Amino acid sequence: MVTGENLGRFLVKTFNKISPLGLARFDPLKYQIIPADSEAAKEGIAHAILLRSHKLTESDVPIMCRAIARCGAGTNNCNVERMTELGVPVFNTPGANANAVKELVLCGLLLASRGIVEGAAHMKQLHEAGTAHERIEKDKALFGGREITGKTLGVIGLGAIGAAVTEAAIALGMRVVGYDPALSVEAALRLPGTANDFKVTTDLGEICSTADYVTLHAPYIKNVTHHLIGHAQLAAMKPDACLLNFARGELVDTDALEARYRSGASGRYVCDFALPPDLAERENVISIPHLGASTAEAEENAASMAADTVKTFLETGSIVNSVNFPTTSLSSRPDSINRICIVNENRPGMLGEIMSLFGSSQINILQQINASRGDIAYNVIDIEKPGPAADVTTFNFKSWDALQSALTAIPGVKSTRFIMGNAGAGYAIKLDEEIHGIGVRKPIRPTLAHP
Structure with a gap:
């Protein structure tokens, strides 16, 4: 009382x-x-x-x-x-949840690269049908993917999470291009300054046009980062480039993303936000609960x-x-x-x-x-x-x-x-x-x- x-x-x-x-x-x-x-x-x-x-x-x-x-x-x-x-x-x-989000981003990279979600759903169906043992080897070709080693990751936002993702991606053999117009001295000191596979650019378009994967770690600021990834940025991306968003849903213009997929783009979108029905139903879109900081x-x-x-x-x-x-x-x-x-x-x-x-x-x-x-x-x-x-x-x-x-x-x-x-x-x-x-x-x- x-x-x-x-x-x-x-x-x-x-x-x-x-x-x-x-x-x-x-x-x-x-x-x-x-x-x-x-x-x-x-x-x-x-x-x-x-x-x-x-x-x-x-x-x-x-x-x-x-x-x-x-x-x-x-x-x-x-x-x-x-x-x-x-x-x-x-x-x-x-920074308190930086490691937790970093690990989820690494998971997102693998989900975007390999047919893990689809393969798991397929195996569940095979087990229910009683044909899993005979089909497990034959059906693996349905879910082929690519490795992330040697690919380029664009990191938008180089705060505590972006820096942790950068370090982990380099350790996995990726090349990293970072972008952060509000980069602080403290944040800059966390970045791998001597890594040959890392550079910082002031051109968001460069990231979008060169990256095989783009991951978002910017805050949501009304009229500043709202729809940071819109029609222009998505149009600049490679058709098979994948977009990861474990930051804020509003950073991505979902109408523009839907238009990208209607035009034939194949790269996956992996996020931990709810999506409009047309986008959520697409096979190359993976939406999970907002799990970024959901670790003990x-x-x-x-x-x-x-x-x-x-x-x-x-x-x-x-x-x-x-x-x-x-x-x-x-x-x-x-x-x-x-x-x-x-x-x-x-x-x-x-x-x-x-x-x-x-x-x-x-x-x-x-x-x-x-x-x-x-x-x-x-x-x-x-x-x-x-x-x-x-x-x-x-x-x-x-x-x-x-x-x-x-x-x-x-x-x-x-x-x-x-x-x-x-x-x-x-x-x-x-x-x-x-x-x-x-x-x-x-x-x-x-x-x-x-x-």
């Missing part, structure tokens, strides 16, 4: 079945786990959310929620754009990474693996320091307004960091605590609540958080120009949804 704001522990609301090994990363003395379907969750209080595939709505997010973590790489079920507007960081777990190891890795990320953010204010906030880290603080975290609009003059409030209030700033990403700016500020003989009136404020109220009231500030004292306290958010969370245990407005 959750009582009031439960100031003694952080409350973590979970959707879906989160790996117990991941949840065990939360110290029960500091955290309480509240499943979304539990009685405790009905009280509408949570300081963080962990989820897998659940499609999050604003009514799912309590107004006191400081963070959302997706146990997986994709965050299209979290309405990141809206959470950014509200000043709530959304975290993911890049991947689920444990993702849950553990999400838990560690949320813990770090709640306890220190540092941000890593966020899809909408800048990576931000300030060195650990001694007990003589109070830490304040401020989320604000990223526009000229904001930092000056925030700093001037501290200055005019005679508050000594010991260290601070400011970082921005898109429309969001994030500040972590350490201020000196009053000495034993002083009180907060030294800072021209009657209370910490008064200081936080003044900070949150600055135009353009979205939320403020004091990391001091009880776990559940110290958070304020401004919605529709009204400040919630200061000096109250349970806000009148329970969630981020519009009233």
Whole structure:
């Protein structure tokens, strides 16, 4: 049972079945786990959310929620754009399921190359008919294929999964051509820089025209990667080239793919998404359940990474693996320091307004960091605590609540958080120009949804 704001522990609301090994990363003395379907969750209080595939709505997010973590790489079920507007960081777990997806891609390469699925279905029919023993050798010619060694694999998206696929494909004797217009330095360091059978191109058309297999590992970004593989790309591919999609279904224009097959192309499409009926019924299309991260190891890795990320953010204010906030880290603080975290609009003059409030209030700033990403700016500020003989009136404020109220009231500030004292306290958010969370245990407005 959750009582009031439960100031003694952080409350973590979970959707879906989160790996117990991941949840065990939360110290029960500091955290309480509240499943979304539990009685405790009905009280509408949570300081963080962990989820897998659940499609999050604003009514799912309590107004006191400081963070959302997706146990997986994709965050299209979290309405990141809206959470950014509200000043709530959304975290993911890049690389946690990379090995699991890589292994499924290797399986997909073999499914695309050999008549494995068709052969297995044929043998089932023969066993049912009682003719399997006499036909097993005679019928193998019906399911001939080709080897992948010596073939060219085009890898679109060179993040953790794309890099792992690249390394494995080279080890299997394939040539690899990679493409990623948003390649980061960190991702580049994971690539096989000295391999003779690997190169990176900036031309998507080159991959499509030269590859025997193309595998997709790009995120889905509306108006950017939607139908990344469309009519032009499919027309450039060899007739027998195979396409693998274990990333996002929307990356492929299925109407264009159907047109490709109507024109006589033979290469297979292997994916783990549902397809339109006409496409799903084709013999050279293999669709399996969305199994990319469905291994015990991947689920444990993702849950553990999400838990560690949320813990770090709640306890220190540092941000890593966020899809909408800048990576931000300030060195650990001694007990003589109070830490304040401020989320604000990223526009000229904001930092000056925030700093001037501290200055005019005679508050000594010991260290601070400011970082921005898109429309969001994030500040972590350490201020000196009053000495034993002083009180907060030294800072021209009657209370910490008064200081936080003044900070949150600055135009353009979205939320403020004091990391001091009880776990559940110290958070304020401004919605529709009204400040919630200061000096109250349970806000009148329970969630981020519009009233």
